[in-house]
Amino acid sequence: MIEIRNLKKSFGSNLVWEDVSFSIEQGETVAIIGRSGCGKSVLVKHLNALMYPDSGEVIIDGRNVFDLEYISLRKMRQRFGVLFQGSALFDSLNTFENIAFPLRYFTELNEEEISDKVMEALELVNLAGTSEKSPAELSGGMRRRVALARATILQPDFLIYDEPTSGLDPKTSEEINQLIISMAKNLNITSIVVTHDIHSVLKIATKVAFLEDQGLHWYGTVEELRDSDNEELMSFVSASEYQIRN
Amino acid sequence: MTTTWKFNSFQRYFSKILFMEALEKLGRYSLLLYRSLRSLYEFNTYKKNLINELLKIGYESVPIVLLTGIFTGAVMTIQTAYQLDSAFISKSFIGSITAESLLIELAAVITSLVLAGKVGARIATELGTMRVSEQIDALESMGFNSVSFLVLPRVLAGLIMFPMLYVFASISGILGGLAAGYLSGAVTPAEYVEGARALFYPWDVTFGLLKAFVFGYVITSISCFKGYYASGGAEGVGNSTTQATVLSCIYVLLADFVLAAVFL
C-alpha cells in the first residue's frame, strides 16, 4: 500500500500542487488524470523519490520514502517498475540489452536464463522479432512496449505508467491497455497510470485521482466517477469527447 | 537620492542572487563528486563503463593528441630558432627550450584544451541527453546509483588517461620539433637532442604529469556536472555542452596558473 500525505511541490516560485493526499491499495489500478502541466508526471516521480517534495510524505510499508537512506531507498525503488513518458530506453543498448539490463545487474541469472526471460518478455509485448534493433530503429509504440517489458522484467510490486497510450493509434493503445490489465491481473501488480485518455481510464482503472487547481481535486472509484456531478471533473471528462453517461 | 538608493538595492539584490547561485552550483558540484567518491566500492556497477571510457577518452584521443603534439613542437622549434637567431647563442638551445616548454606546459595545456572540446563536449552531450530523455531517471528508478554508473567511470578514466596522453603529446612534440628543426635547417638533430638533454629535469615531467592529472579531473568532472544536471530538452543539452567546454577551458587555464604559482 502507498499512502500519500499532504504532499506539496513547487519549482522556485511555481507551485505545482499542494496538500495532495490519497492512498493506493494493493492490487488496485489508480488513474491520475488532469490537464497538461498540472503535475501528473511530477506526482508519480515522488512515489519512488525520484523527486523530493517541499513537504509531505509518501508512506510505503510504514516508512516514509523521503526519509530513507540512499541504500534502502534503492532497495525500495526496485519494487517499482516505471514506464516513462518518453520510454527512456538506453539508446546505447539494443532492445534485448535494454530488457536484460536489470537482470544483469540485479539477479544472478546466467546468459541462457537471461535470454529466455527476455524473449518471453518480448513475446508478451508482441515484439518477438526486434531483439537486435536499437531504440532509434523502433517506432514510438514499439519503444513504449519495450520499455514496458523492461519495467516489468523484475516483477515489481508497483508499476507506474506515465501516459502509456498518448500519441499512439487506437489499436496500439488498445493493446497497451490490455497489457496493463493483464499485468495487474496476472502478476497482481499495483498500477498507477497517468493518462489524458478517459476511455482508457474507464477500461483499466479501479480508482481515479483528478489533479486540478494546484491540488487533488477529486478522488474516487470509477463508479463514482460515472455518477459524479463535480463540475470541473465533468468538464474535463466531456472535453475528452467521451460520453460516459450513455 | 531615491534613484541611487534604488540602484543600490537593485545591485545588492542582484549580487546576492548571483552569489547564492554560485554557491548553490558549487554545492551541487561538490555533492555530485562526493556521491561518486562514496560509490567507489561499487566496482561491478561501473566496471564496464570504465573500460569503455578508458577506450573513448584514451585510445580514441591518441590521433588528435599526437597531431597536436607534433605541430606544437614544430612551431615551438621554428619560432625559437627565429627568436634566437644569433651567432652568440648555441643552436642546441633551441632543443632545450622546445623540450622544456613542452614538458612543463604545452604538452599538458594545449592537449587539454583540445580535449576539453573533444572529451568534454561528448560527455556533456551524452549525460545531458540521458537526463532530458529520462534515462537517468530510469536508472535511478531501477535502483541503480546513476552517479556511480555514469559520473564515476568518466572521471576515473580522465584521471587515468590524461597523464598518459600527456606522455604521448610530449614525445610527439619533441619529435615534431626535431623534425621541423631538421627539415627547416634551423638545428641539426644532434644539436637538438643535446640541448634537450642538457636542460632536462625529471621534475618537469612530474609536474607535467600532475598538471595532466588535474586537467583530466577538471574537464571530466565539469562536463559530467553540466551534463548530469542538464534540463530543457535539446536546447538545454546544447547549452550545457557549450558551458561544459567553455568552463573546462577556463578552469584548465585557472588550474594551470594555480599549479604554477604553488609549485614553481
Ligand SMILES: Nc1ncnc2c1ncn2[C@@H]1O[C@H](COP(=O)(O)OP(=O)(O)OP(=O)(O)O)[C@@H](O)[C@H]1O
Ligand atoms: N525538472 C523541473 N524543473 C522545473 N519545473 C518543472 C520540472 N518538471 C516539471 N516542472 C513543472 O512542473 C509542472 C508540472 O509538470 P509535469 O511534467 O508534471 O506536467 P504533466 O501533468 O505531466 O503534463 P503532461 O500531461 O503534459 O505530461 C509544469 O509547470 C512544469 O513546468
Ligand SMILES: [Mg+2]
Ligand atoms: Mg507528464
